[in-house]
Amino acid sequence: MSLQIHINGKLLPQEEAKISVYDHGLLYGDGVFEGMRIYAGKVFKLEEHIERLWESAEAICLDIPTTPENMAAAVNETVAANKDQDINYVRLVVTRGAGYLGLSPDKTSHPQVIIIADHIELYSQEKYKKGLEIITASTIRNHPAALSPRIKSLNYLNNILAKIECVRAGYPEALMLNHKGEVAECTGDNVFLVKQGELYTPPLDAGLLAGITRAVIIDLARQAGRQVHEVPLTRHDVYVADECFLTGSAAEVVPVVKVDYRTIGDGKPGNVTVALQKAYHDLTMKP
Numbered sequence: 706m707s708l709q710i711h712i713n714g715k716l717l718p719q720e721e722a723k724i725s726v727y728d729h730g731l732l733y734g735d736g737v738f739e740g741m742r743i744y745a746g747k748v749f750k751l752e753e754h755i756e757r758l759w760e761s762a763e764a765i766c767l768d769i770p771t772t773p774e775n776m777a778a779a780v781n782e783t784v785a786a787n788k789d790q791d792i793n794y795v796r797l798v799v800t801r802g803a804g805y806l807g808l809s810p811d812k813t814s815h816p817q818v819i820i821i822a823d824h825i826e827l828y829s830q831e832k833y834k835k836g837l838e839i840i841t842a843s844t845i846r847n848h849p850a851a852l853s854p855r856i857k858s859l860n861y862l863n864n865i866l867a868k869i870e871c872v873r874a875g876y877p878e879a880l881m882l883n884h885k886g887e888v889a890e891c892t893g894d895n896v897f898l899v900k901q902g903e904l905y906t907p908p909l910d911a912g913l914l915a916g917i918t919r920a921v922i923i924d925l926a927r928q929a930g931r932q933v934h935e936v937p938l939t940r941h942d943v944y945v946a947d948e949c950f951l952t953g954s955a956a957e958v959v960p961v962v963k964v965d966y967r968t969i970g971d972g973k974p975g976n977v978t979v980a981l982q983k984a985y986h987d988l989t990m991k992p
């Protein structure tokens with residue numbers, strides 16, 4: 706059976722879910738999106754994702770043609786319609802809509818709302834147990850004054866260029882620096898360090914997506930009595946950290962054991978990382 710895709714208020718079989726070749730989402734990456742996880746049939750942190758979608762849309766002057774409440778209902782409806790399929794992830798996309806072959810959104814009408822429930826698995830189970838080896842990309846993260854990384858826009862070329870670099874070098878993920886040479890994030894995940902039992906992660910103004918998993922991990926760490934510092938970090942901090950891990954809705958919590966061919970800590974996922982992985986897993990399984 707094919708997946709049921711939600712497109713502009715209707716559920717259609719995958720083969721019939723189509724949008725215009727004049728859509729500015731396709732022509733210019735002009736649109737916004739969210740990626741969410743389904744745990745035990747329920748979308749995790751749905752409200753937070755919808756809030757961020759609205760913020761991204763506002764930042765690009767895109768009016769989403771529905772309310773947050775109706776969008777949440779549409780997401781749940783899409784998940785329910787595909788409940789017998791192997792799904793664990795929802796992609797929510799809002800494009801600028803079909804226009805003409807010019808940049809201006811003035812001539813576009815009808816932003817397109819697309820909801821896809823599907824299966825995602827970014828890394829093998831082994832990587833969650835043994836940790837990733839990553840490298841720093843030479844492609845820096847978008848300058849916040851040019852295109853803020855706070856916007857989860859459909860234009861992901863910046864991240865894709867960094868991804869191409871690491872994949873060609875034989876690594877699954879890349880650390881991205883900002884225009885000041887500070888650590889920003891990875892191509893699709895936020896980054897955390899652990900040093901002497903305390904957590905460190907770059908602040909939002911270092912130019913990164915305000916990850917929803919990042920916020921959950923900060924809360925879980927603080928609940929466990931750990932200090933969490935949102936401070937500018939350099940590659941030096943990464944190299945001398947005891948532990949490093951990445952967070953993201955799709956990636957969840959994944960340990961990093963090598964960065965730029967240097968071993969982090971003792972080269973195994975550290976105790977704090979493993980405890981947070983477990984705490985995150987337990988939270989996602991809560992009814």
Ligand code: PMP
Pocket residue numbers: 740864890891892893894895913914915916917918919952953954955
């Ligand atoms: N940074 C970037 C660039 C991302 O695309 C994502 C989402 N894949 C994240 C961080 C993690 O965000 P979240 O925890 O909200 O999924």
